[in-house]
Amino acid sequence: MTDRAEGLAALGDPTRRAIFERLADRPRAVGELAREFPVTRPAVSQHLKVLKDAGLVVDRRAGNRRIYQLDPDGVGALRAYLDQFWNRALAAFQAAVERDPKETQ
Amino acid sequence: MTDRAEGLAALGDPTRRAIFERLADRPRAVGELAREFPVTRPAVSQHLKVLKDAGLVVDRRAGNRRIYQLDPDGVGALRAYLDQFWNRALAAFQAAVERDPKETQ
DNA sequence: GTCTTTGGTAAGTATAAACTTACGGTAAGC
DNA sequence: GCTTACCGTAAGTTTATACTTACCAAAGAC
Numbered sequence: 001m002t003d004r005a006e007g008l009a010a011l012g013d014p015t016r017r018a019i020f021e022r023l024a025d026r027p028r029a030v031g032e033l034a035r036e037f038p039v040t041r042p043a044v045s046q047h048l049k050v051l052k053d054a055g056l057v058v059d060r061r062a063g064n065r066r067i068y069q070l071d072p073d074g075v076g077a078l079r080a081y082l083d084q085f086w087n088r089a090l091a092a093f094q095a096a097v098e099r100d101p102k103e104t105q
Numbered sequence: 106m107t108d109r110a111e112g113l114a115a116l117g118d119p120t121r122r123a124i125f126e127r128l129a130d131r132p133r134a135v136g137e138l139a140r141e142f143p144v145t146r147p148a149v150s151q152h153l154k155v156l157k158d159a160g161l162v163v164d165r166r167a168g169n170r171r172i173y174q175l176d177p178d179g180v181g182a183l184r185a186y187l188d189q190f191w192n193r194a195l196a197a198f199q200a201a202v203e204r205d206p207k208e209t210q
Numbered sequence: 211g212t213c214t215t216t217g218g219t220a221a222g223t224a225t226a227a228a229c230t231t232a233c234g235g236t237a238a239g240c
Numbered sequence: 241g242c243t244t245a246c247c248g249t250a251a252g253t254t255t256a257t258a259c260t261t262a263c264c265a266a267a268g269a270c
Contacts, residue, residue, distance in 0.1 A: 012117025024193040062218055064267050070194035079187045086184055088129045089175035169237050169246055
């Protein structure tokens with residue numbers, strides 16, 4: 001549960017989230033990503049490391065380059081983590097409405 | 106989409122995530138929350154403001170106190186945001202497997 | 211072999227943000 | 241009325257982190 005939530009911290013940064021969104025379209029190499037952002041290539045490398053540690057992306061060697069792509073498992077785990085709260089919040093909210101409608105508005 | 110992602114930044118901080126998780130169990134007042142964490146009450150107030158601006162919690166007055174609880178809409182929006190990437194990542198991954206199985210492992 | 215391309219990591223800096231104390235404002239108890 | 245409890249905000253500090261430049265290693269082109 002706690003390690004699942006680690007992905008949330010990874011996606012908290014706007015640049016990292018933008019990188020993540022680019023990788024959702026298609027796998028890309030590091031330099032290819034760096035050319036699409038106003039930050040340097042080492043900065044992109046560091047962001048990719050955070051995303052990788054969070055289990056959101058996987059990488060593989062392709063000759064000279066290194067290809068990164070989204071990890072469906074990691075994204076799914078984050079989804080499952082949020083589902084838990086969504087269900088709990090919805091249940092608690094509906095219970096409050098039934099108990100006292102004025103309380104919710 | 107961008108405002109949905111705002112919630113990710115809000116849940117990026119560990120303390121804020123812990124507050125969020127407590128609120129999932131049941132609505133709580135600010136001081137009640139503060140007593141459960143090693144940070145001061147103003148710090149909790151500031152975290153709650155961030156969560157509120159992100160649309161993840163709602164608050165209401167209850168006499169002297171102020172009750173916070175999860176906002177199912179905001180949590181649901183975050184879910185939807187992640188669903189989009191989950192579906193895209195899964196499709197891209199499966200397409201890669203069909204194209205070249207060795208490429209994925 | 212040399213030269214170029216690609217990318218990870220180390221070291222240092224600058225910006226952001228999480229936290230504290232101090233204060234003011236509102237509601238309840240008396 | 242006065243006092244206490246609850247909470248938000250302002251101001252300042254301290255810590256974290258996103259970023260840069262500099263360096264090194266591995267793989268392809270020649």
